[in-house]
Amino acid sequence: MAGVTFDNVSKRFGETRAVEGASLEIADGEFFALLGPSGCGKTTLLRLVAGFEIPDDGIVKLGDVLVGRPGWALPPEKRRIGMVFQSYALWPHMSVAENVAFALRVRRVKEEERVRRVSEALEMVGLAGMAERRPHELSGGQRQRVALARCLAMRPDVVLLDEPLANLDVHLRETMQMEFARFHKELGTTFIYVTHDQAEALALADRVAVMDAGGVEQVASPRTLYAEPATEMVARFVGRGIVVPALVIGRTSERVVVDIWGTRLPARGAGASGERRSLCLRAEDLSIATNGGGIRGRVTGGAYHGAATLVTVQPDADGAPELKVEHAGPPPEPGSAVAVAARDGWIIPRGYS
Amino acid sequence: MALPVRSLFSSETALLAVLTCYVAALGLWPLARLFVESLLPGASGEPLGLLLGQWQSAATQRALVNTLESSLLATAVSVVIGTAAAVALTLTDVRAKAALTFIAMLPLLVPSQITALAWIELTGANSLILGPLGLAPAPGATNPLYSMWGIVLVMGIESSTLVFLAVRAGLRNVPRDLIEAARLGGAHPLRVTASVIVPLASPAMLAGAALAFVTSIGNFGIPAMLGIPGRYTVLTTLIYQRLQGFGPRVLGEVAALALILTALAVIGLLLRALAVRRGGFATDGTSAPLRPFRLGRGRILMELLLWIALACIAILPLLALLASSLAPALGVPLSIGTATLDHYRFALFEQESTLRAFVNSFMLAFAAAAVSAAVAVPLAYLSTMRRNPAACALDILADAPYAVPGTVLAIAIILVFLPPIPFTDISLYGTLGIILVAYLARFLALALRPTVAGMETVSKTLDEAAQVAGAGVLRRLTSVILPAVAPSAAAGALLIFMTAFNELTVSVLLWSTGNETLGVAVFFLHYEGNSPAAAAVATISIAVTLALAFFTSLMARNLPEGVVPWRA
Numbered sequence: 001m002a003g004v005t006f007d008n009v010s011k012r013f014g015e016t017r018a019v020e021g022a023s024l025e026i027a028d029g030e031f032f033a034l035l036g037p038s039g040c041g042k043t044t045l046l047r048l049v050a051g052f053e054i055p056d057d058g059i060v061k062l063g064d065v066l067v068g069r070p071g072w073a074l075p076p077e078k079r080r081i082g083m084v085f086q087s088y089a090l091w092p093h094m095s096v097a098e099n100v101a102f103a104l105r106v107r108r109v110k111e112e113e114r115v116r117r118v119s120e121a122l123e124m125v126g127l128a129g130m131a132e133r134r135p136h137e138l139s140g141g142q143r144q145r146v147a148l149a150r151c152l153a154m155r156p157d158v159v160l161l162d163e164p165l166a167n168l169d170v171h172l173r174e175t176m177q178m179e180f181a182r183f184h185k186e187l188g189t190t191f192i193y194v195t196h197d198q199a200e201a202l203a204l205a206d207r208v209a210v211m212d213a214g215g216v217e218q219v220a221s222p223r224t225l226y227a228e229p230a231t232e233m234v235a236r237f238v239g240r241g242i243v244v245p246a247l248v249i250g251r252t253s254e255r256v257v258v259d260i261w262g263t264r265l266p267a268r269g270a271g272a273s274g275e276r277r278s279l280c281l282r283a284e285d286l287s288i289a290t291n292g293g294g295i296r297g298r299v300t301g302g303a304y305h306g307a308a309t310l311v312t313v314q315p316d317a318d319g320a321p322e323l324k325v326e327h328a329g330p331p332p333e334p335g336s337a338v339a340v341a342a343r344d345g346w347i348i349p350r351g352y353s
Numbered sequence: 354m355a356l357p358v359r360s361l362f363s364s365e366t367a368l369l370a371v372l373t374c375y376v377a378a379l380g381l382w383p384l385a386r387l388f389v390e391s392l393l394p395g396a397s398g399e400p401l402g403l404l405l406g407q408w409q410s411a412a413t414q415r416a417l418v419n420t421l422e423s424s425l426l427a428t429a430v431s432v433v434i435g436t437a438a439a440v441a442l443t444l445t446d447v448r449a450k451a452a453l454t455f456i457a458m459l460p461l462l463v464p465s466q467i468t469a470l471a472w473i474e475l476t477g478a479n480s481l482i483l484g485p486l487g488l489a490p491a492p493g494a495t496n497p498l499y500s501m502w503g504i505v506l507v508m509g510i511e512s513s514t515l516v517f518l519a520v521r522a523g524l525r526n527v528p529r530d531l532i533e534a535a536r537l538g539g540a541h542p543l544r545v546t547a548s549v550i551v552p553l554a555s556p557a558m559l560a561g562a563a564l565a566f567v568t569s570i571g572n573f574g575i576p577a578m579l580g581i582p583g584r585y586t587v588l589t590t591l592i593y594q595r596l597q598g599f600g601p602r603v604l605g606e607v608a609a610l611a612l613i614l615t616a617l618a619v620i621g622l623l624l625r626a627l628a629v630r631r632g633g634f635a636t637d638g639t640s641a642p643l644r645p646f647r648l649g650r651g652r653i654l655m656e657l658l659l660w661i662a663l664a665c666i667a668i669l670p671l672l673a674l675l676a677s678s679l680a681p682a683l684g685v686p687l688s689i690g691t692a693t694l695d696h697y698r699f700a701l702f703e704q705e706s707t708l709r710a711f712v713n714s715f716m717l718a719f720a721a722a723a724v725s726a727a728v729a730v731p732l733a734y735l736s737t738m739r740r741n742p743a744a745c746a747l748d749i750l751a752d753a754p755y756a757v758p759g760t761v762l763a764i765a766i767i768l769v770f771l772p773p774i775p776f777t778d779i780s781l782y783g784t785l786g787i788i789l790v791a792y793l794a795r796f797l798a799l800a801l802r803p804t805v806a807g808m809e810t811v812s813k814t815l816d817e818a819a820q821v822a823g824a825g826v827l828r829r830l831t832s833v834i835l836p837a838v839a840p841s842a843a844a845g846a847l848l849i850f851m852t853a854f855n856e857l858t859v860s861v862l863l864w865s866t867g868n869e870t871l872g873v874a875v876f877f878l879h880y881e882g883n884s885p886a887a888a889a890v891a892t893i894s895i896a897v898t899l900a901l902a903f904f905t906s907l908m909a910r911n912l913p914e915g916v917v918p919w920r921a
């Protein structure tokens with residue numbers, strides 16, 4: 001068991017800065033998610049943990065042991081790391097049991113113990129009956145489970161998962177998410193889970209690091225990340241927040257009062273009177289005002305989501321971004337003039353657009 | 354968990370070092386040595402004396418002119434035949450394409466000296482095929498093929514396969530939508546072929562022609578069988594005759610000749626690289642492949658033409674060879690009743706050296722195939738999967754001993770392995786060992802190319818998964834990589850076996866009594882005037898080759914694209 005530390009790590013591929021000055025402390029036994037848009041460097045960060053990449057700058061530690069520094073990295077085969085690849089990377093010429101047993105064979109685990117651990121791992125992922133099958137005789141979800149069993153059987157210090165569910169359909173994805181949560185609880189090993197699906201990250205992880213363009217934007221618990229995004233990028237990426245410009249005009253006992261396009265709103269966060277800040281608004285905190293008070297705009301569309309309709313409203317103010325409003329009941333006609341009221345907002349601590 | 358600080362992938366570095374030593378010692382060092390040797394001063398000490406001396410000698414000049422002349426004309430022949438066959442088989446809807454393709458490929462599978470022998474049997478005064486038709490030369494007349502034109506014809510037919518393969522690949526890469534656009538523009542298929550397809554496929558044809566030229570320059574079997582009796586000497590046969598006549602003491606001079614030969618080959622290869630680069634635009638590979646044009650009523654005519662032409666080129670000579678191997682005494686017509694296996698019996702049981710040659714060639718081919726495949730797998734792994742820059746360079750350099758003419762490599766090998774191996778008093782010269790060394794150097798490329806092609810289809814994550822599982826580089830090679838690329842490496846090994854089993858160009862310069870190869874045996878049986886016995890041995894070795902080729906084709910169905918060269 002071990003935690004993972006990144007201290008100011010950078011990794012470049014030619015001109016591309018895949019990871020830039022990333023610092024992270026991942027605690028022993030934590031379920032940690034790396035979240036971010038495509039190409040932001042998640043996989044590269046994971047490969048730095050595994051030892052496939054050598055950092056250009058900074059250091060990587062597994063537990064207390066230095067495993068990566070500029071120009072040097074402990075080879076992957078010398079680390080006790082388990083990895084579930086997006087493509088599963090099952091060895092096609094080996095049966096399920098042989099795939100799972102491989103790492104144990106390499107480590108010269110005694111036959112008796114090996115057999116026990118293989119069947120334990122297969123049992124755990126619910127594939128006890130399929131030990132003799134070849135990978136091509138399995139469904140996508142079953143292959144995923146074999147990949148996981150293969151990684152669990154070797155009892156790694158850290159388990160790395162690179163978008164493990166990306167190739168599965170929506171239903172299977174939900175089932176596997178619950179399984180991952182269960183494995184983590186039972187094993188207590190550190191999990192580092194890469195995904196670009198924010199719902200997955202929020203549902204599974206103890207803490208989430210949001211990355212953008214090679215850098216770490218924010219590290220926080222899912223709740224904090226959603227309620228108090230540290231940057232505009234996080235606000236937009238997590239929970240599809242809308243970022244609008246706001247002027248701080250004062251404060252009540254626990255709220256800051258801000259002005260957006262002439263409408264006053266109570267907001268959380270810090271800000272001094274007269275400051276121009278960015279405000280994060282969430283669809284569920286907005287409503288179509290019946291009494292006429294609020295941000296004036298025109299309805300531009302609506303998407304039915306079952307429990308509610310997500311109504312889009314274009315504010316009348318110049319250059320204002322479209323707002324998304326969660327609305328129960330029949331939505332207003334597109335083109336009609338409405339006012340949008342806000343119950344809550346979050347003043348983004350860093351940056352102003 | 355106290356960890357030693359050591360460089361990344363140190364066992365990979367060790368593996369790379371071993372591979373580098375192998376490639377360098379067998380191929381690169383001898384070639385470098387030849388280069389240096391040929392640039393040494395002459396007997397009286399003038400700089401570049403050896404090279405200048407050779408360059409200025411009348412014999413060299415004549416051989417050089419002959420080499421260029423025969424190779425260029427043979428290339429023209431091969432372009433005509435190869436392009437015609439490729440266009441007919443790719444662009445039209447003739448039937449039985451697989452069978453026709455196989456026949457068009459036959460010249461690639463039959464070794465030069467046997468092709469030449471077969472043609473000699475076909476066109477000689479005693480031809481058992483043309484004789485009964487009244488077409489054979491008059492008794493006592495010299496064979497018309499013992500001439501420059503004979504060499505041009507046979508060499509052209511042999512290298513037509515290379516043009517065929519290149520043009521076929523080029524035609525297949527012409528995107529279908531370009532052709533369909535031209536037809537929608539109102540163009541007739543012939544017009545489309547002339548104005549769209551041919552221009553797009555012409556770089557491929559040029560590349561094929563350049564390759565045919567390089568192969569012709571380095572050809573030994575055909576000019577030796579046809580040119581020596583016809584007193585038409587080219588560079589490869591000049592080198593052979595010099596070494597044969599004067600032995601190792603003329604090594605410096607033949608090294609200079611070899612350098613001239615190498616220069617010609619390099620020019621040809623550069624032309625080819627240029628043509629391939631120019632062809633790049635046609636190969637975007639995203640569009641659907643070409644669909645053959647319908648010939649309608651003309652199809653049967655085209656089929657007839659193809660069958661007759663290919664039969665004359667590829668099958669008739671082999672039939673003549675077979676007939677001659679079964680021929681009864683001179684003058685008795687061949688029939689089922691008069692056919693005899695005497696020549697086979699003589700060659701196999703009465704002449705010890707032939708049987709020995711079979712055994713030697715079998716062992717050499719087997720060892721060359723097995724060792725080369727065993728070296729190709731780790732080398733392809735480091736270059737293709739690990740993208741190790743040094744291994745990538747080695748991967749390219751490993752082609753050099755195959756790219757230069759076999760004669761050149763043989764001389765390079767003699768230069769390095771004639772003296773005793775350092776720290777021992779063993780010399781490989783005069784043993785089978787020196788032939789094996791030459792084969793290992795020459796044929797590594799044949800195993801490497803298919804193995805690299807196979808390796809490219811294996812996902813890198815399979816290797817990485819084994820790495821996180823704790824497996825070191827050797828373990829990963831044996832447990833994960835080898836099973837994945839074994840079929841491709843095996844195809845490469847079979848290719849080596851087929852080539853080495855019948856090899857003549859290299860072994861004719863390296864053999865010694867007791868260490869003959871099959872190619873040498875056929876060559877000398879014919880040379881000594883026992884053509885029927887030569888035909889019998891040649892027939893057996895073709896049978897072995899074709900059986901292996903057939904086996905490889907069966908295997909090819911499960912192999913990635915590009916692994917087996919003649920796959921239809």
Ligand SMILES: Nc1ncnc2c1ncn2[C@@H]1O[C@H](COP(=O)(O)OP(=O)(O)OP(=O)(O)O)[C@@H](O)[C@H]1O
Pocket residue numbers: 013016017018036037038039040041042043044045196
């Ligand atoms: N081996 C490589 N060589 C060159 N560039 C690379 C290499 N690996 C990654 N990159 C580049 O580094 C950047 C980060 O890549 P990375 O794979 O880490 O992104 P990612 O966050 O995992 O994206 P995705 O969600 O699409 O998988 C990208 O711009 C990518 O093109």
Ligand SMILES: [Mg+2]
Pocket residue numbers: 042043044162
């Ligand atoms: Mg990725």
